[in-house]
Amino acid sequence: MLINQTYFIDSCDDVELNIKRESKLEFKLTYDDSKEIEAIVCVINGIGGDIKDDLYISDYCARNYNVAVLNVNYHCIGNRTQTGAKFFLDNIDKLIFDTSLKAINMEIPYNISKLNTFEEFDPAMEYLNKEIQRKKDNWEFDKDYCLDLSVSLQPTKNEYQNFGIMQAIDILNALLYIRKSSPFKAMGRGIKHILIGSSHGGYLANLCVKIAPWLVDVVIDNSSHVSLTNLWRVIGFGKEIDYTKYYCFAFLNFYSNMKLYFFDKTLWTTNKQSPYYFSPARKLIRETLNKDHLNIQAKYPNPKYIAYHSKFDKWITLEEKEEYINILKEHGLDVEFIKVIDEKQIDGKFIKNLTHGMGIPMKLLIKKHLPQILQEPLKDKTCKKEISYKCDDLIYTFKEENKQIVLSIVNSN
The missing domain is CATH 3.40.50.1820 (Alpha/Beta hydrolase fold, catalytic domain)
Known part of the structure; x- marks a missing residue:
């Protein structure tokens, strides 16, 4: 059976x-x-x-x-x-949103700092999309203009x-x-x-x-x-460098006048002062x-x-x-x-x-x-069930212990 x-x-x-x-x-x-x-x-x-x-x-x-x-x-x-992730705006997304609006001298009747979930920011983006279209119709914006914004993905669990x-x-x-x-x-x-x-x-x-x-x-x-x-960009911190270039994936027609660039939620960062620096x-x-x-x-x-x-x-x-x-x-x-x-x-x-x-x-x-x-x-695979790799200033050691893989990391200096 x-x-x-x-x-x-x-x-x-x-x-x-x-x-x-x-x-x-x-x-x-x-x-x-x-x-x-x-x-x-x-x-x-x-x-x-x-x-x-x-x-x-x-x-x-x-x-x-x-x-x-x-x-x-x-x-x-x-x-x-498709596997359960939800859209949200993190602090960098909100900064990009706010800075982008200021760059084109536009205001919206929403507090960007309070827009977190998709249900909260979608009405703001719909409003903005219509305003951009209105300006296009009035020849205030070029007909091909699109506003670039970033959005994050909250994984399940x-x-x-x-x-x-x-x-x-x-x-x-x-x-x-x-x-x-x-x-x-x-x-x-x-x-x-x-x-x-x-x-x-x-x-x-x-x-x-x-x-x-x-x-x-x-x-x-x-x-x-x-x-x-x-492919490092698929980790999620590419927005810290250039969100229109180093994105995980993009929707170029989610809103007719905006391009959305999506990023995995990650704690890794390019900030060398952070304990989460992707060294x-x-x-x-x-x-x-x-x-x-x-x-x-x-x-x-x-x-x-x-x-x-x-x-x-x-x-x-x-x-x-x-x-x-x-x-x-x-x-x-x-x-x-x-x-x-x-x-x-x-x-x-x-x-x-x-x-x-x-x-x-x-x-x-x-x-x-x-x-x-x-x-x-x-094949016979009898061996010591432990392996170490020197990676720049760190040594990663993986060991099979109590029927699990255990990782330890030490400084190589």
Whole structure:
């Protein structure tokens, strides 16, 4: 019989910012209780998805293979409206709103400092939108004029965008919890841990390996980012630099005469005097493409890597992904890299286009690779379950302790 079970457990706190976590970690396990399980397949959502999106994939895998499927609502997964996030204006948004109005010599009958929720600021923006249109009609504004404003997103469970570290630890903690309290029958020769994800989900799969290489047997990665060179803006503090350029996403026609730029709620900041400063060390630990770190990681038992990437991906360059893959290969790791570089590779079913993600369905990605993975022998991954990385002025140490991943950070000076 197919079993779908949801768990709520205590996971990691925010060690970097010394913040006690308020929320429980939620995850779902799907398995057939009549089968002996050969592997746990963790399907990791990217930005804009959560465990509700993968119900059909989990059921398909559990019915057709001897696997249990793990879906994790990792920290701050609810950071888009489709996963429950709410619009609000933070202090920077309000400052931008007020300054922008003064710049065009306009006033509105609303106190901007009191506009917090969408229900409060929407009437003010509707009023402003109509006033701009009136001025356009009177030739006071150019017909193409649009007012640029910023808006923040309040994630579910009163969380915030830590980005990467807490999210990956959550995935590993869910995996460790299931291994400790397994409700299913496992194969006598051992059980594989397979992580699969697209885009940010693929990034988190690789970051899990960086944090605990001994815990992962296979990574299937479709179009993940490997550095924060171009993607640091999705953390949420880009508005401190240029809110019209370094935004998480934008609505350019939400109001006809205004462009809205949206930002995750985050405590990270560019302010070097703040205890929440996103320093070079914070960036380095979050990047999977770091040669020094990969040299350390390669000394541990590592997983098999299966990766897909398009030459025409506008978010993550193929060259950057190739650099990452080449370092893995230099260390003799088991890597299968599928580069999509030509329209001839589009079959309309598996590979549907040449853009980010290539339209590859998660179900077909699993169907293509899982049978072979299950046939391969389980590798011995016995090692010390602790790994450390020097990141500028900090040393990050990840340790498996009491069936959880524990992070400690010390100054390297």
